[in-house]
Amino acid sequence: MAEKRDYYEVLGVEKNADDQTIKRAFKRLAMKYHPDRNKEPGAEEKFKEINEAYAVLSDQQKRAAYDQYGFAGVDPNQGGFGGGGFGGFGGGGFDFGDIFGQAFGDIFGGAGGRRRGPSVQPGEDLQLQVSITLEEAVKGIKKKFKINKNVTCDCCHGTGAEAGSSTKECPTCHGAGVVLKGNGIFRIQETCPNCHGRGKIFDKPCKKCNGEGRYRDKQEVEVDIPAGVDDGMRMTLRGYGEAGRNGAPSGDLFVFIRVKPHPIFERDGMDLYVDVPISITTATLGGKVEVPTLDGKISLTVKEGTQSGTQLRAKGKGIPSLHGAAVGDLYCRIIVEVPVNLNNEQKELLKKFDDSISGNGAKSSNNLPGVKGFFDKVKSFFDSMSDSKKNK
Known part of the structure; x- marks a missing residue:
């Protein structure tokens, strides 16, 4: 089975895309891959993938859960992803020309360099790896970290200019904030290197940020890690990445969870496993044995004649699910210990037995x-x- 693609990647949009951008991307792709229009192999599967992605990203609650926890935050098998969602393609309000213009206008030079105003540049995303113990993963924890990143200048409030500074139109981009490079029909749009996308230049740049509108600073971030997280899980803190330019939104901070190996327990999803050594006598005659859990010790009954490798289950002593709807179990693997360093009398008794x-x-x-x-x-x-x- 093919690995699932990121929903934003499926629709071809940025993670900070607004609702209208997501809707336009969905309509464009739905038109392209609709089974009634596209008979190529794989088109129907592609169409289903697009529909699934839109069902999550068009719903604010589902999108927030997906942004926070990835695929673990949404379950495509429980409502909302079925064959129902295909009904809105046929009628009014679907202007193919408008969609084509949204998709291809800039690359073919449709803007013609005539767009006025600053070129907004969203901030870059950041990554942070957080190591936690198994106990912290089970109960959840809040951790504080300091990260170096670009922040909006608090002196010029991101404008890049000192108070009272006069401005003039950038002579390079003529106020557009971008320039087009290349010849013929295919031209590439780039941020203006002279004004850095503002469309204007100042006679008095801000001294604190040197006219950049942002500067490097060490910021404290608190990460609220929920109970039930697993090793390798990704959390997203929206807007905690690098500051954007010219009023653009900040990037996101991706937090990758690493759960440290535990000296006693092994984890498999929501279940825990622990090795419990017992004596030959207890294995033969049966009895009670104390076993550790993450909440303290419990007593389990060992039946007469228990063999090494037998597993005893302690129900509900595992790990809670991410949303707290269920709890895993603790499996105790019995290890029958063979006695060592016996004296002669003990050896003779063992031979007779x-x-x-x-x-x-x-x-x-x-x-x-x-x-x-x-x-x-x-x-x-x-x-x-x-x-x-x-x-x-």
């Missing part, structure tokens, strides 16, 4: 069923080899 249960016949079969079953298999194996040689 072994003689009493490992003789031939029904007694041995009842006391050591695993041993008898193993040697029965060995005997059958060599008998089959002997018969094979005789038949040659």
Whole structure:
């Protein structure tokens, strides 16, 4: 099964895209891949993928959950993604010319360099790796970090100019904030290198930020890690990335969770596993055994004749789901310990005990069923080899 693509990538939009941008992208792609219009192999699957992405990103609540927790925050199998969503394509309000213009106007020079005003540049996204313990992953925790990033200048409020500074139109881009490079029909639009996208230049640039409108600073960020997070999970803090230019929004901060290995427990999804050593006596006769959990010790019953490798389950002693709707279990793997450093008297007693249960016949079969079953298999194996040689 192919790995799911990021929903923003599916629609071809930025993570800070507004609702109208997402809607336009959806309509454009839906028109292109609609099964009634596109008969190419894979078009229908592509159409379903587009519909699924739009169903999440067009819903503010679902989009917020997806932005925060990725695919773990939304479940496509529970409502909203089915065959229903295809009905809005046919009628009014769908101007193909407008959609074509949105998709291709700039690259073919449709703007013609005539657009006035600053070229807004959203801030860059940042990444942060956070290491937490298993206990912190189970219960959730708030952590504070300091990160170096570009912040909006508090002296000029992002304008890049000192108070009272006069401005004039940038002679390079003529106030557009962008320039077009290249010849012929295909031209590339770039931020003006002279005014840095503002469309104007100042006679008195801000001294604190050197006219950039932003500067580097160490900022404290608090990350609220919810209970139930798993190793490798990504959280998104909207607007905590680099400051944008010319009034553009800030980028996002992507927080990647790393859960440290635990000295006792192993994790598999919502379940925990722990090895519990017991004595031969307890394994043979049964009894009670104390086992650790993340909430403290509990007592479990070991049945008579328990073998090494047996798993005992402590229900509800695992890890809660990300949204707290369910809790996993704790599986205790029994390890029967063989006694070591025995004195001569203990060894003799052990030999007498072994003689009493490992003789031939029904007694041995009842006391050591695993041993008898193993040697029965060995005997059958060599008998089959002997018969094979005789038949040659």
